[in-house]
Amino acid sequence: MSETVEVAADNSAPPQAPRRLVVLISGSGTNLQALIDAQNTAALPNAQIVLVVSNRKAAYGLTRAASANPPIPTAYLGLQPYLKANPGKTRADYDIEVARLVVRAKPDLVVCAGWMHIVSGGFLDVLKGTVVLEGEDVLGREIPVINIHPALPGQFDGAHAIERGFEAFQKGEVEKLGVMVHRVIAEVDRGEPLIVREVEVRKGEELDEYTRRLHEVEWEIIVQATRKVLDEVKPSYSSSDFQ
Template structure:
C-alpha cells in the first residue's frame, strides 16, 4: 500500500479528488496517510480531518529561517513514512534537500500543458491569465515528477482542455480543474501505486 503525503496551501480540491478516487476504487493500492499545509486557515486541513487523516500545519512563519522550515517539513514526511509526496496546490517551493530525499517520489499537478505557461511566476490564476492574454485555443494540465527546477521534472500525464471565447481566468481555472486536474492526478497516483511508472533518461515510461 502506497502511503501518500499530500501538500496543500488552500481549499484542497485536488486533495478531495484524490480521496474521492480512492473511495471509488479509481486509485488502488494507495492511501492518504498525511496532509500538510503551510497555511493554518487552509480548508484542505479540514477536509483531511473530516476523513480522519492526520493533518498538520507547517508554516515558514513558525521557524527562524527557511532552512529550519524545510527541515521540519522533511522530518514530518519521514516520521510518517510517506512513500509518495503529492503537491496538490502547494504554493511553496520544495527545496533540493526534500527532492533529493524523495527522488522520483514527488509529483506535482500544474494547470497548463508544460512546457507552456510554467516556471517561475506561473502559479494559480497567473497561469490562466497568461493563457488568455496569449490567446491560445487549448490549455490543460500536467502531472510531473518534481526535480530541483521549477516545473522541469519528467512528465507523467497531460490532458488538454479547450479555451472558450469569453473565458475569465476564474472560469478557465475551474474548467481545467474539472476536466483535467481532477482526472489525471488520481490516474497518475494509481499508475505509480501499481508499479506502472518508471523514469528512463529523464522521461517517464508507462507500462500498462
C-alpha cells in the first residue's frame, strides 16, 4: 500500500499589498466611479484607490470619493488659488506641488480621469524619478501616468474633444469617432495608446445621445487600461510599508 504524504502549504510569503492608485479629476467623476466600483473585483483585482486629487473645489468626484466604502482620501489644489496664496510662484511650481501630493501617496499608477489641466514636463519628471523633490523620498521606479481622452489617436487633441469631434462628423469632415486611454507624455494626448475603441455616431442625432454612448465606453476602457498597466508594473511596496 502506498503511503500518502501531506505537504503543508507554504504560507511564509508576506501578503502582497493592494496596488495603489491615485486618480486626478476635475469634474463629476463618472470615470472615477467606474474605478471605485471595479476595485477589488475580477475587473480590477487587488487594487485600491488611495487618493483622489481635484483641481476644482466643487468637483462632484470629491463627493464620490468621500462617499465610497471605505471613504477614499481626497485633496484639492486649484491653480488660481495656489498662485494667489503664493505670490511669485508660477504654473510650473503648481504642477510640482500636485506631483508632491501624488508621490506622497506612494502610488503604483496615476490615472487622469477627466483631469482638465495639462500635465507638464515638470510633473512627469518627478514621477519618472529624474527630479527628486526636497523632503520627499527617492522613488524606487517610475510611476506611470495614463489618461482617458474622448477621441481617437491623432483626432481632436486637447479640450472639448467630444463637441469638436461630433461637429466634424456631422459636417462630414471625419468618418468615425471614438475614445482612448493613453500613456501621458509632455505632448498633449499624444502618448502611446493603450486601448482604443470606436464609438457609434449617427447623422442627425443630438450631441447628448452620442455623449451618453461615449461615456459608457469610457467607463469600460478606463478600468481595462488601468488593469493592463498595473499588470505590467512590478509592485514597489510591500504591505509592511503601510502598517
